[in-house]
Amino acid sequence: MSPTERARLTIDLDALAHNRAAIAAATPGAEVAAVVKADGYGLGAGPVARRLHAEGTRSFFVARIEEGESLRGELGDRDAAIYVLDGLPARPAQRLVDARLTPVIATAAQAEAARGLGRPVALQVDTGMNRQGLTLGEARAVADGLEVGLIMSHLGSATDPAEARNREQLARFREVRGLFPNARASLAASAGAFLGPDYRCDMIRAGIGLFGGGPEERPDRRLRAVATLTAPIVDIRLLSAGDRLGYGSSFTAPGSMRVAVVAAGYADGVIRAAMGDGYAWAAGAPRRLLAVNMDILVIELAEGGAVGDVVELLGPHALLDDLARAAGTVAHEVLVRLSSRAARVYLGA
Numbered sequence: 001m002s003p004t005e006r007a008r009l010t011i012d013l014d015a016l017a018h019n020r021a022a023i024a025a026a027t028p029g030a031e032v033a034a035v036v037k038a039d040g041y042g043l044g045a046g047p048v049a050r051r052l053h054a055e056g057t058r059s060f061f062v063a064r065i066e067e068g069e070s071l072r073g074e075l076g077d078r079d080a081a082i083y084v085l086d087g088l089p090a091r092p093a094q095r096l097v098d099a100r101l102t103p104v105i106a107t108a109a110q111a112e113a114a115r116g117l118g119r120p121v122a123l124q125v126d127t128g129m130n131r132q133g134l135t136l137g138e139a140r141a142v143a144d145g146l147e148v149g150l151i152m153s154h155l156g157s158a159t160d161p162a163e164a165r166n167r168e169q170l171a172r173f174r175e176v177r178g179l180f181p182n183a184r185a186s187l188a189a190s191a192g193a194f195l196g197p198d199y200r201c202d203m204i205r206a207g208i209g210l211f212g213g214g215p216e217e218r219p220d221r222r223l224r225a226v227a228t229l230t231a232p233i234v235d236i237r238l239l240s241a242g243d244r245l246g247y248g249s250s251f252t253a254p255g256s257m258r259v260a261v262v263a264a265g266y267a268d269g270v271i272r273a274a275m276g277d278g279y280a281w282a283a284g285a286p287r288r289l290l291a292v293n294m295d296i297l298v299i300e301l302a303e304g305g306a307v308g309d310v311v312e313l314l315g316p317h318a319l320l321d322d323l324a325r326a327a328g329t330v331a332h333e334v335l336v337r338l339s340s341r342a343a344r345v346y347l348g349a
């Protein structure tokens with residue numbers, strides 16, 4: 001394949017800035033922190049964090065201590081708090097200190113270890129997600145003697161505003177806040193940011209919303225696509241009724257049809273499970289994904305389009321949340337699976 005016959009991943013940092021502003025507009029009075037774990041949801045923690053810092057972001061969250069160390073390097077001497085969701089490793093707390101990272105304490109044992117750290121920590125309390133965090137009782141037990149700068153909890157059903165679980169978690173979080181009157185408080189991630197003023201507290205921990213994923217796992221007009229994956233059409237073929245396409249019998253043409261072969265596949269991050277229900281955008285319309293192989297995919301292309309034309313596999317027309325739904329997953333996973341094979345271009349860096 002020539003260099004042009006290659007998938008290209010464009011990361012639009014102006015769209016990222018737009019999404020940050022949209023989340024801030026929905027949450028007046030709260031700080032919008034940025035969650036840039038897993039290399040900035042696969043889009044590059046360095047460029048993403050530097051642009052967000054230029055937009056005013058001063059708090060970042062990562063999952064692993066290594067991610068925190070690397071982000072500290074990327075941000076240089078810029079003023080920023082970096083929280084590590086993994087909490088406190090059993091021993092080398094020194095690494096946290098050296099990179100000026102703030103552990104998010106998630107167990108009673110970590111809280112015990114944090115006493116010797118000599119600096120404020122964040123404390124995660126479980127309010128009903130049953131995944132991570134101290135119980136209310138454990139939080140009460142450590143409240144004295146631990147310097148807590150931020151208390152946080154995570155919502156399990158924020159993508160569904162009608163879920164009673166949201167209000168139950170909010171009620172428990174209010175009890176936690178009562179235990180730590182001097183700490184700042186954060187309950188909402190991206191979806192929670194749109195649940196209304198009760199959920200705002202002092203800080204939003206925005207991840208997927210910054211990258212264009214809708215709060216209800218549906219496309220949301222307030223947010224713009226940050227990642228755009230494109231690839232060229234390399235062939236156009238005509239199928240007849242009964243022709244089987246590609247491997248096995250995943251697709252059989254019901255009648256004569258025109259299809260386009262595109263130079264991208266799951267090795268570039270197009271999720272294979274999206275074939276059948278997912279679509280790409282080509283010649284001005286959504287076109288069904290008929291087959292997704294490692295390097296090649298095939299779309300239905302009733303009319304229009306020619307070899308060399310660029311097809312959008314993800315972006316402002318082939319919407320992230322639609323692709324995630326078609327593949328039976330969440331927008332987060334679609335983004336972190338975008339691979340390094342696609343040539344990367346940053347806009348607005």
Ligand SMILES: *Cc1c(COP(=O)(O)O)cnc(C)c1O
Binds near residue numbers: 037085154189207
């Ligand atoms: C990943 C994560 C977030 C960000 O969630 P989004 O849905 O991507 O906004 C916030 N808080 C915690 C604890 C997380 O693990």
